[in-house]
Amino acid sequence: MSVVDIIERGGDLLVSSETIAEGTENQHKNVLQLIRTYRDDLEEFGRVESQTRPFDTAGGTQYREVFLLNEPQATLILTYMRNMDRIREFKKALVRAFFDMARRLTAVAVPQTLAEALELAAAEARQIEALEAKIAADAPKVEYIDTFVADEDLRILRNVAKSLGLKEDDLRNALVAHKWVYREETTRYSQKEQQKVPYVRYSAYADKRDYFRPVPNHDAPRFKGEVMHTLKVTPAGATAIARAARSWGLAGEVAA
Incomplete structure (x- = not known):
């Protein structure tokens, strides 16, 4: 992972949405959308700054919005992403980068009295306590939100199977057999058939x-009292499935 670029501005330490996107291996537009969605949450820890930056394209110079987050804001937005290995690694790198920059800046500006040192420590403790309380309060929301693969990047299993030259049922059954996903079943009354019919949901x-x-489907009937979801495949999942299909003996028509 490259060095995390921390910006010092007027005594404040900030990290850009571009740096967060690069460090978490996500598209910048997705990071921007997540920040916009939870801007009110972030601004409990200070105003979210934004700026317009130029970037070169084949058609010439264009401009895009970039957000600048302080340490509590950046830490909070990372908790709203899926807890994958690359996200955890970037969290650690971000904490180290903020700490190292703060240490360099305070090397020549240390508290001059015991009272100043105690006040600084108390202020930092209050900030950490507020952030921890916010994370705890938002835990259910963090679990529910669609984190960090854009909807247009997700694929339904039927299309993944088709791209591998497989039947959808064969691929789904293999995923169940090899304990990648599991099947849940309940019944509901069908007005059309005038009887109870099976109702199936798959989860990872x-x-x-x-x-x-799991993409929520609020228009579908509830499943055992929960919002029904459709299980879609991430880009990483499609790649992993293609590799696994060969080892499962499903690769007869799978393109190399």
């Missing part, structure tokens, strides 16, 4: 959650 096992995304 915990160690395969990076490969799938």
Whole structure:
């Protein structure tokens, strides 16, 4: 992972949405959307700054919005992303970068009295306590939100199977057999058939959650009292499935 670029502005330490996108290996537009969605949350820890930056394209120079976040804001926005390895690694790198920059800046501006040192420590403790309380309060929302693969990047299993030259049912059954996903079934009354009919939902096992995304379907009937979801495949999941299909003996028509 490259060095995290921390900006010092008027005594404040900031990190850009571009740096967060690069460090978490996400598209910048997705980071911008997440910040806009939860801007009110972030601004509990100070105003979210923004600026317009130029960038070169084949058609000439264009401009895009970039957000600048302080340490509590950056830490909070990272908690709204899926807890994948690359996100955890970037969290650690970000904390180190803020700490190192703060240490360099305070090397020549240390508290001059015990009272100043105590006040600085108390202010930092209050900031950490407020951030921890916010993270705890938002935990249910963090679990629910669609984190960090744009909707247009997700694929339905039927299309993944088709791209591999497989039947959808064969691929789904293999995923179930190899414990990548599991099947849940309930029944509901069908007005059309005038009887109870089976109602199925698929979910990913915990160690395969990076490969799938449960996309809520609020228009569908509830499943055992919960919002129904459609299990879609992430880009990482499509790649992993293609590799696994060969080892499962499903690769007869799979393109190399």
